[in-house]
Amino acid sequence: MRKQAAFIFTIRVIRLGFAILNLSLSSKYFGVSLERDVWLLALNAIIILDIAIWAPLNDTFRAKFQFIRAENGEVAAMQQTKSLLLLIHLITFLLVVIIMLFPQLMVKLLAPGYDKIEQTSLMFMIRVVAPSFLLNQLTKILISILNTYNSFIIPEIIGLVTQFFTLVVILTLAPSIGIISLAISYYAGLILLLIMLLQQLRKRNLDLFSGVLKAKFATALPFFIFSVPFFLPHFSSQINVIVEKSMATSFSAGAISILDYARKFSDIPLEVLSGVLVSLMVPMLTLKFSSKLMDEFFEEFRKIYQLGFLIVAIIVGMLTGCSNSMVDFLYKKGNITAVSLAEISELSMFYGWAVLSIFLYYIYGLSLLSAGKGKLFATYGTLAQLLMIGMNLYFFKDYNIYIFPFSLASSHFIAAAIMACYFPVKNKQLLLITIKYSLLVLVTALMMYFLNLYLIDFQTPLLDIVSNIVILSLILAAAIFIAKLEEYKVIKTYLKRIIS
Secondary structure, eight states: OHHHHHHHHHHHHHHHHHHHHHHHHHHHHTOSOHHHHHHHHHHHHHHHHHHHHHHHHHHHHHHHHHHHHHHHOHHHHHHHHHHHHHHHHHHHHHHHHHHHHOTHHHHHHHOTTOOHHHHHHHHHHHHHHTTHHHHHHHHHHHHHHHHHTTOOHHHHHHHHHHHHHHHHHHHHHHHHHTTHHHHHHHHHHHHHHHHHHHHHHHHTTOOOSTTGGGOOGGGGHHHHHHHHHHHHHHHHHHHHHHHHHHHHHHHOTTHHHHHHHHHHHHHHHHHHHHHHIIIIIHHHHHHHHHTTOHHHHHHHHHHHHHHHHHHHHHHHHHHHHHHHHHHHHHHSSTTOOHHHHHHHHHHHHHHHHTHHHHHHHHHHHHHHHHTTOHHHHHHHHHHHHHHHHHHHHHHHHHHGGGHHHHHHHHHHHHHHHHHHTTOSSOOHHHHHHHHHHHHHHHHHHHHHHHHHHHTOOOSSHHHHHHHHHHHHHHHHHHHHHHTTOTHHHHHHHHHHHHHO
């Protein structure tokens, strides 16, 4: 599984590069502005609704499909999936109609501080992006189905192609039509992704749509029942997003864009990592658990766990060491002021520190989900969101938008620590691994911070970034060898192949 995970991660790293280019283009053409705030709020309005309603099903579908297929056979699993597909899209279609008719309901929640003109702009943009709700949900379900049939790499390659396509659309249209180019590129990417996924289903002879109109809604209930515990944490997480957006709009114009630019440095690589965990680890661990192969369950988890820590060390190390250079390289263009750039840089580093907590939260939570303990994941996921909301409300007056990354890190760390106590396999080796690799992350981040504070300063952002990548790689390699971590054998074997 480690090879598959590494390959998928490589593809997602390339996608990360495209996402960063997308950010750079956004900063060039739209900067920190009200029109970009409006676009982000409109898109977030749809994403909030999508996550609050369908994320529990999307997250648990792979595991439940494997359970149904193991117990009742493939035919029954596919028939129930058809019922689920029909029900999801009927409900989503009705929601899209309601959004198109009454966008002001979302405007009042997300931007209570906007005046009438700003609210009118936001309502228009919400209507523009509303139909994407339907397309987005369909692509997610199709990717999940392909994953359950051990098709992990092809969906990633398809995503890579569509991401490149959307980048080209933005580059072509942004100079002439402005912010609407983001909407056009978003739709173009979704439509291309859908077409390619449908082609992949046909190649694998997965008949998902024949007889779908005759499907019985009752047969979809097992998927809903399995996902019910997760509605509360996802719903509370979107309440938290609404609270954050509402607070940010009251802080200053452009605050939404500042937070978005800052969070993307940690969010994009985290999406890469969480995508690998959900699409690859969950089906694999679920299969091991349902087959009662607990030693293999732990071994597969351990491999992904250690690889995840190394990825986290890279993310945290880079954002701690050279967030200033990364921000200057990508965003120092267009109409972003020096003050806004400084705020983005600070927030990027703070969000980077939260990456370890979020990684631990996701990997322990998904291990519980794979072992049929989804209710525990849901319970402590809700706890994390409620803690965040409470901290944001209490400390916002004193620390304004800077409280957001710290509440994110502390709440998810608490939830992760509690969930670790319920890990399905009792093995003392897990605690030792956690301590060793956590120290690796901490030491790497500290060294990168002090090296950049006292030594690395080329006065050129690109040179700073390249030097940080080289130094971080050397520090990690040295730490792996000194601590005799398992990965040093992999590095040693690879070096021997190069030399020979």
